[in-house]
Amino acid sequence: MNKLIMTTALVAAGAAPAFAQVSDDVVKIGILNDQSGVYADFGGLSSYEAALMAVEDFGGTVLDMPVEVITADHQNKADIASNIARQWYDTEQVDSIMELTTSSVALAVQALSNEAGKVTITTGAATTELTGAQCAPNSFHWAYDTHALAVGTGGALVEQGGDSWFFLTADYAFGYSLEEQTSAFVTSQGGTVAGSVRHPLTNPDFSSFLLQAQASGAKVIGLANAGLDTQNAIKQAAEFGITQGGQQLAALLFTLSEVHGLGLEAAQGLSLTESFYWNRDEASAEFGNRFFERTGVMPNMVHAGTYSAVLSYLKAIEAAGTDEASAVSAKLKELPVDDVFAQGGTVGANGRLIKDVYLMQVKAPGESDIAWDYYNVLQTIPGAEAYLDPAESGCPLVQG
Structure with missing residues (x-):
């Protein structure tokens, strides 16, 4: 081992x-x-x-x-x-x-x-x-958890008019849960889900998946993945001109570490949800x-x-x-x-x-004054809104 x-x-x-x-x-x-x-x-x-x-x-x-x-x-x-x-x-x-x-x-x-x-x-x-x-x-x-991410990032984009979605989903429990939670939240707000495609963990080539997402015509392409997979999907989406064509990328699990790896030039403007920001x-x-x-x-x-x-x-x-x-x-x-x-x-x-969790937007390069100062905090989402009520979580330990 x-x-x-x-x-x-x-x-x-x-x-x-x-x-x-x-x-x-x-x-x-x-x-x-x-x-x-x-x-x-x-x-x-x-x-x-x-x-x-x-x-x-x-x-x-x-x-x-x-x-x-x-x-x-x-x-x-x-x-x-x-x-x-x-x-x-x-x-x-x-x-x-x-x-x-x-x-x-x-x-x-x-x-x-x-x-x-x-x-x-x-x-x-x-x-x-x-x-x-x-x-x-x-x-x-x-x-x-996936519910907090769906409420934060998914909710923000639906409010901004992103009411039709297509998902690129990591093919394991996390990806399924994130897609399910975000889809449920989008539809509860009157939006629609055009479809989804699953990709393996640690995937180097997103071209076929991105072409399917592009062809769906959805306003928002939800990246239900994380880490280097999300970074690679964003980089390759730029090569296909997806955002230039009017579709928006939603990095549903994206943290300060991934923003740093991608760089502000490529990440600027992305909406994301984190429960901590070092410069808050x-x-x-x-x-x-x-x-x-x-x-x-x-x-x-x-x-x-x-x-x-x-x-x-x-x-x-x-x-x-x-x-x-x-x-x-x-x-x-x-x-x-x-x-x-x-x-x-x-x-x-x-x-x-x-x-509480925080809805963030990644700064443009000219907005960042010091190293690692990457976020504008757009909204504080109270914990009671971000997370499922324990009585409604499906946990058999809880008597609802």
Whole structure:
């Protein structure tokens, strides 16, 4: 198995007292994501650094026990991710797995973790199934999901007159969920969906898919994909003159990392939805600059969400007085989430963090005054509007 694994232990001086209710006398968190493929910039090793930042900011210990963070590359393959997760649980005493970029991976690891009685907090995957039909008692969805993206970007474009859509969809759970959620929102607002076409993950050539989208005559071509796939689709759409012909591209999952990779010249004017922007306020900028110092990049919502997830997990252990999964999960659902990522956030009975998200528009090159200053914040969307009501999510844990 070709995988990258690293480990960092953050230990305060002094021996841990014997009465601490921490299994194996250490709290161990695993950051499992794509570190070498299409989503490496989207989350990758920068999410690992975000987790380390959270542990350091918390103080390095919880209940007088050390906190350790390990990481591995799942290569966007559910079987590899499941094998790593099983090894972590069975032989490395990992207590919680987080990040989990790629919805198929997140669903597989969440199911395995449920059987093992472990906590998962997904920040990198999007499907609402994680807190819907496949929800689990000790599993949480933190940074964003397909419903929030549909309400944010889809809603904005319909309001602007983009009332007919065609979708280029990544051929796995995330893409299906994003297309389904956005289609439902578009039609609920009186719009129509002309059709869709599915493409494989890590696709180098979008020409045939873009020609189908162009031929549909839809006003908006919804890119229900992410990472390098979205960047490549946008670049190739420009070669076909699609936007010059009057059709608009909707990057339904596009973050600061992808804007940076594409460049302002190509990305300018795109509407997108994120739940964090480093230059939104003073606290965000302070966090962003600290993150940049150690990674060389500014954080997107996945990185900031991972920081928040780790911090919230440690707070929940402290409040519960133990790292036992069900006790910690109860505290995660009870405690408010107030940090640089979420202010006044709450966690629903289905494990969904409910917080504000932001509709952004990518600046033109001449509008950006400093490095990584890429967004104008057009609208704050309240969490109650962005996310499904837990009672309506389809989660069997919730009594509606």
